[in-house]
Amino acid sequence: MLFTDVVMPGGMSGWELADQARRVRPGLPVLFTSGYALETLVEQGRAQAQAIVLTKPYRKAELAERLRDALAAAVVTS
Template sequence: MEALGYRVVAAVNGKEALQQLRTNPAIDLLFTDIVMPGGMSGWELADQARRIRPGLPVVFSSGYALETLVEQGRAHAQSIVLTKPYRNAELARRLREAFAGAPLPS
């Protein structure tokens, strides 16, 4: 993401990511893997993050295809999911898609 010109604030797990969102108003997108260490999934992180920041754009990353996740009831069809491995061009496109769907700040 940094190679694409974005500033990155990293977190080692979901709990730390939520703390970053609470204390850093400059964060304007959540990029998370679906499977993470620490007992919280990316889906759970996104749900809790959107309670802190309604309308926060979220991009998920997964080793599973989106269709498989939807069939298993683990993703909404409109979720932005990057399937690993992915190229920078695909990452850039999906980030633009996430920002385009986010409400504009007031």
């Protein structure tokens, strides 16, 4: 499981990190988080189709639900 922010320091985005990680480990479950609203990410072209995104701030229950979603999506696509 990879849990990463969409926006990261240093020039690499969470999307790019996930792409590189999946080259090494195809089918890797990924959960993205962001302080931006999902609608904003979509409007800016920064949200990928089928990405599982948890918006900040979030509660433990929301994190747990999205982790389950990411794991279930990985099982379906692999």
